[in-house]
Amino acid sequence: MGSKFKVTSLKADTKYGIVASDLENLMDKGCQKLQLSREGCRVCLFEDGTEVDAEYFSRLKDNCKLIILEQGQKWNGEIRYYLKEILHEYDNSSDELITTAKSMLSEEIRPKKRKLLQYFVEDSTENITAENRDDDQKWFEGLNPRFKTKSDYMSFSCGRRMRNYLAEGAFDEDRCTFIHSINPYGSRENRIVFSTWNLDHGIEKKRTIIPTIVKTVKQQKIDNRKVKRFYSLLFTLANLKLVHIVCHKKTEHKLSCDPPKTCMGKKRKRNSLS
Template identity: 60%
Template sequence: MGAKPFKVASLEDDRRYGLAARSLEELVRKGCRKWQLPQKGCRVCLFEDGTEIDADYFYTLNDHCEVIILKEGQQWNGGLHYCINKVLNTFYANSEELTQIASQMLSDEKSFKKRVLLQNLIQKSNENISAENREDDLKWFEGLDLRFKTKSDYMRFSCGKRMRNYLTEVKNHGKILEGKMGSFDSISCGYDHSINPYSNKENRIIFSTWNLDHRIEKKRTIIPDIVKAVLNQNIDNDKVEKFYKHLFTVENLKLVHVVCHKKCKHNLSF
């Protein structure tokens, strides 16, 4: 059998070299000589997906197959993993330049999925998650009252406002049992919703559109039960705590993206 040509890479540099070998042992020997690697413990994997090549598999490979030689202890998860990791490293080192390139690509891209990936990349480049104080991220605080000095101050106020709105509903609705409710019937969302309101102004605003969804319904179940308990003068500390938990805590609340807010009856009870 004649020598089989390969395109061989190594973690020692980014270049690939053409090497020919009649056996896996010969390929390892030549690769180790090329990159000055100790031959003991070295192995060869497919560059594409990281599949390890043994002596038998070697003879099934096509000519000019792309492989990578690894010394003992090194790992390879495939070319795509490598490329993404390289882009991420470049992103943090040259985020402004990478954002400009992504913006140029976005203007010409027609594929919806690719546009979403590019838009997310551009958006992430504007994040300033670690900044907490107003002076460290002035853009995040645009449009907000000057009394908010930190991001946590505003998020605490925003959360408290939502809770006060629930309390107002309890006071005002009484026996009015109608109302729309939202998503409640799954542990996790089938869509890839991800947001950090601390990252930038846009995410802060978008986050305000997310809904706090009561699994056991507020208007159809919790409020009627409160009204019934009050009318029957059947209130004690345990019931007060139970109502509080189901109205205001994560025991019964889920944060739900607005597009996943299902408008249907839950049919759940205490």
């Protein structure tokens, strides 16, 4: 007999109920109801825009909301659609929209929705597009008057930090034996060499960390302590060093994911970038 669905299109003002036994049947009935040309059409979930194929169709629940798109049309999902409509509606009265969002923050709402509202309010009240000092004086408070634009200050700040890059040496050394340092502003050659520097994992990502994660998951022995350990090995300075290409040893490191007993586990002073 088939399942029940609610279908619509970008042109339709409402959703229509139809019963379909398979995807082709749905396309035929849906296009007829929505007065669309069948050629080039495709079906997507109204909720998030996921495209529905024949296999996925069999897993759809009764009364699932679908949208039939004509060739070249896109659908990013229900939430983005309604958000776009709201922003369009309040295009000339953004203050009213911000006030409404702030009032909703005082109500009992789910944490995820609260966070989204907070992001919206913060982004809406910040003066992101302003570039000059006169247009956003609060942003420039405490800065030298010689900085006239945000770009001027950010260029200076980034440049000052970059002039102090120091290499940390090979994975099995406490410091760079070559005393590598570089100023990418110094010369064209230095700028090119600087682009080759990278972060090196002491305990190797591909050879050791990833296989250990896979093994742990398969054995169902994962816990918060191990998650934190793996995160530390993959993404933090506990297992990452800034390495000059000369010091980057490509040979197997032969270090395990067990609590560190090598030089990588020693507490050492990190090079500052400030």
